[in-house]
Amino acid sequence: MRGIARLAKELGISTGTVSRALNDRRDVSPATRELVLATAKRLGYAPNQAARTLALGTTRSIGFMMDLDREAAASSEYFFMGVFDGVQTVFAEHNLDLLVLPRPTKLNAVSYLQRYVSRGVFDGMILAATQRTDPRIEFLESAGLPFATLGRSGSGKNYPWIDLDFEGVAEAAIDRLVAAGHRRIAVTVPADNINFGPIFAAAYERALARHGIGFDPQLVFARGRNEAVGYRLVDELALVPNPPTAVLLIFETVAIGMYRRMAELGQIPGRDLAIIGFRDEPTVRFLTPSLTCFATSLHEVGEDLARALLARLPGQGAEPHDEAVRKLAPLAIRPGESG
Amino acid sequence: MRGIARLAKELGISTGTVSRALNDRRDVSPATRELVLATAKRLGYAPNQAARTLALGTTRSIGFMMDLDREAAASSEYFFMGVFDGVQTVFAEHNLDLLVLPRPTKLNAVSYLQRYVSRGVFDGMILAATQRTDPRIEFLESAGLPFATLGRSGSGKNYPWIDLDFEGVAEAAIDRLVAAGHRRIAVTVPADNINFGPIFAAAYERALARHGIGFDPQLVFARGRNEAVGYRLVDELALVPNPPTAVLLIFETVAIGMYRRMAELGQIPGRDLAIIGFRDEPTVRFLTPSLTCFATSLHEVGEDLARALLARLPGQGAEPHDEAVRKLAPLAIRPGESG
DNA sequence: CTGAAAGCGCTTACAG
DNA sequence: CTGAAAGCGCTTACAG
Numbered sequence: 001m002r003g004i005a006r007l008a009k010e011l012g013i014s015t016g017t018v019s020r021a022l023n024d025r026r027d028v029s030p031a032t033r034e035l036v037l038a039t040a041k042r043l044g045y046a047p048n049q050a051a052r053t054l055a056l057g058t059t060r061s062i063g064f065m066m067d068l069d070r071e072a073a074a075s076s077e078y079f080f081m082g083v084f085d086g087v088q089t090v091f092a093e094h095n096l097d098l099l100v101l102p103r104p105t106k107l108n109a110v111s112y113l114q115r116y117v118s119r120g121v122f123d124g125m126i127l128a129a130t131q132r133t134d135p136r137i138e139f140l141e142s143a144g145l146p147f148a149t150l151g152r153s154g155s156g157k158n159y160p161w162i163d164l165d166f167e168g169v170a171e172a173a174i175d176r177l178v179a180a181g182h183r184r185i186a187v188t189v190p191a192d193n194i195n196f197g198p199i200f201a202a203a204y205e206r207a208l209a210r211h212g213i214g215f216d217p218q219l220v221f222a223r224g225r226n227e228a229v230g231y232r233l234v235d236e237l238a239l240v241p242n243p244p245t246a247v248l249l250i251f252e253t254v255a256i257g258m259y260r261r262m263a264e265l266g267q268i269p270g271r272d273l274a275i276i277g278f279r280d281e282p283t284v285r286f287l288t289p290s291l292t293c294f295a296t297s298l299h300e301v302g303e304d305l306a307r308a309l310l311a312r313l314p315g316q317g318a319e320p321h322d323e324a325v326r327k328l329a330p331l332a333i334r335p336g337e338s339g
Numbered sequence: 340m341r342g343i344a345r346l347a348k349e350l351g352i353s354t355g356t357v358s359r360a361l362n363d364r365r366d367v368s369p370a371t372r373e374l375v376l377a378t379a380k381r382l383g384y385a386p387n388q389a390a391r392t393l394a395l396g397t398t399r400s401i402g403f404m405m406d407l408d409r410e411a412a413a414s415s416e417y418f419f420m421g422v423f424d425g426v427q428t429v430f431a432e433h434n435l436d437l438l439v440l441p442r443p444t445k446l447n448a449v450s451y452l453q454r455y456v457s458r459g460v461f462d463g464m465i466l467a468a469t470q471r472t473d474p475r476i477e478f479l480e481s482a483g484l485p486f487a488t489l490g491r492s493g494s495g496k497n498y499p500w501i502d503l504d505f506e507g508v509a510e511a512a513i514d515r516l517v518a519a520g521h522r523r524i525a526v527t528v529p530a531d532n533i534n535f536g537p538i539f540a541a542a543y544e545r546a547l548a549r550h551g552i553g554f555d556p557q558l559v560f561a562r563g564r565n566e567a568v569g570y571r572l573v574d575e576l577a578l579v580p581n582p583p584t585a586v587l588l589i590f591e592t593v594a595i596g597m598y599r600r601m602a603e604l605g606q607i608p609g610r611d612l613a614i615i616g617f618r619d620e621p622t623v624r625f626l627t628p629s630l631t632c633f634a635t636s637l638h639e640v641g642e643d644l645a646r647a648l649l650a651r652l653p654g655q656g657a658e659p660h661d662e663a664v665r666k667l668a669p670l671a672i673r674p675g676e677s678g
Numbered sequence: 679c680t681g682a683a684a685g686c687g688c689t690t691a692c693a694g
Numbered sequence: 695c696t697g698a699a700a701g702c703g704c705t706t707a708c709a710g
Binding site: 013014015016017020027028029032051053054055056057 | 680687
């Protein structure tokens with residue numbers, strides 16, 4: 001005999017009563033509740049999750065799908081660490097577990113998701129690195145599983161999302177560069193179909209327009225996110241006719257490669273070329289001259305994401321047709337010497 | 340009516356037969372099997388995971404615990420992505436799911452593990468970043484849950500592990516540096532209690548001894564893993580009495596900061612200071628002069644890890660007292676210009 | 679406040 | 695080859 005039955009036998013009471021005591025129902029005498037809890041502790045009892053799920057119809061666990069494809073991920077492992085931590089801060093208060101789903105590179109995203117969804121493994125799901133059109137979103141909507149996304153998308157109807165304020169970043173960066181006298185400002189954008197690519201590019205163009213600066217497609221560089229990109233970018237920028245005097249980076253790690261190439265050329269960021277990065281990742285904080293970039297709390301992004309999903313979960317007093325939470329996480333400029 | 344009962348009703352047969360057909364038992368007529376599978380597909384049926392687990396006593400999912408603490412993680416950015424991918428390659432053949440458990444920074448590692456283990460959520464567990472003495476290992480052994488670790492440890496008795504061949508790296512690196520005429524060779528080691536720290540340090544010392552070079556504690560730098568460490572390290576090395584002419588890095592990312600500081604000082608890696616890094620992460624591949632470092636297949640490490648665990652799972656024809664798999668993943672030197 | 683019983687959705691001896 | 699039934703370990707109306 002095992003599980004709750006063993007406890008019940010040990011105590012000479014029914015399993016029903018043990019269950020009620022364990023779940024803190026009020027219709028149990030304080031005495032038995034004490035006794036049950038003490039015995040459970042002594043015997044190291046914990047309720048079997050599968051049995052609980054089956055009886056309750058709820059798993060209390062949430063999946064967070066993560067792409068193993070380095071390029072598709074479009075965020076570093078460190079990025080997610082902060083987010084996971086934030087998500088779990090909120091989940092802990094609601095007795096929810098976070099389980100991360102690392103999608104193998106050779107598996108289709110939707111089939112991978114489906115595998116879990118159809119078997120009822122999760123009560124809800126979080127998606128990251130949303131694409132311009134994202135079949136995962138359509139799938140989850142049609143499956144009727146509550147979900148929230150880190151990033152907007154052209155797909156889907158009424159789902160909650162949290163996203164970084166890419167528009168705000170582009171605006172603040174361009175304002176700062178223009179104020180410093182720059183008129184030829186390049187920008188890097190992602191090379192893939194991640195949703196924030198066009199958003200960032202459009203915001204860049206709008207910000208320039210506000211200052212009466214025309215858009216020059218030659219100044220837009222669709223590139224990846226690693227240091228090697230930055231190393232090459234320095235030379236590429238110099239080759240543009242009427243070369244830019246400043247560049248705004250969607251991936252801050254690119255700055256590391258730029259700094260090194262510039263050092264080799266005897267150039268100094270902020271003097272010979274203005275550089276503004278995106279997030280102030282620990283990985284770029286060591287750069288000198290200090291990199292101008294933007295601070296945001298990944299922990300808070302995670303918390304917001306958790307709350308946005310929570311509001312969609314049944315039993316949270318929310319109607320399924322209530323408007324979903326949508327929020328842009330602000331990024332505060334951290335002025336540096338690079339631009 | 341839902342689940343298997345709905346299928347059974349639809350087909351006018353018993354749930355038992357449906358189950359047998361679905362699970363490819365042979366005591367089902369080919370005709371009914373076909374029919375059941377077709378109907379299941381048409382209705383989008385997938386077996387409820389909780390019910391299956393409860394009936395079978397097995398979850399077919401494996402947890403991979405990951406530390407969210409950036410320092411405790413002690414692996415570079417993309418390290419785990421490769422490993423996860425490899426693990427899942429093997430798991431896929433055995434119908435096992437990999438779920439990653441991101442331990443919140445403020446939660447004790449053992450309590451976090453226990454939360455899942457005691458509720459029977461996983462059939463097995465994988466641990467990474469093993470510590471010199473690692474309570475998680477003792478806990479899992481006492482709980483009797485099959486597990487494997489990425490990294491050795493002083494804790495535990497007979498559990499399978501896969502580890503990188505730190506000894507081989509130290510040896511090959513020192514051989515190469517000594518052959519190039521270096522006698523004053525510094526080394527960086529982790530600043531925390533990760534298990535490979537002392538292993539690497541000892542191997543470094545032994546390798547020097549083989550060449551008749553005495554150990555100088557002033558040449559050992561216990562440091563973190565980021566670029567800032569490298570940026571400072573260049574100056575710290577120069578301050579050592581009778582300064583080293585070469586340095587071996589346990590964390591290759593440190594090289595990025597070193598390269599930048601050296602560029603500022605007009606120094607060239609490989610000419611003014613020999614540098615050998617550890618793994619050839621994509622993140623250091625862009626460095627010029629090219630960094631001498633070591634290649635290993637994270638995908639294979641993941642596959643080995645999966646197989647090592649698999650051998651401990653019940654029903655794999657293995658006895659619990661069989662000797663556990665223990666394997667050092669080889670790293671092949673990639674000679675560069677830096678040292 | 680407590681117990682007996684049904685039910686969650688599966689699987690699997692056991693008959694036939 | 696198939697069906698009826700028990701069982702996996704929980705929870706929760708329903709009686710009392």
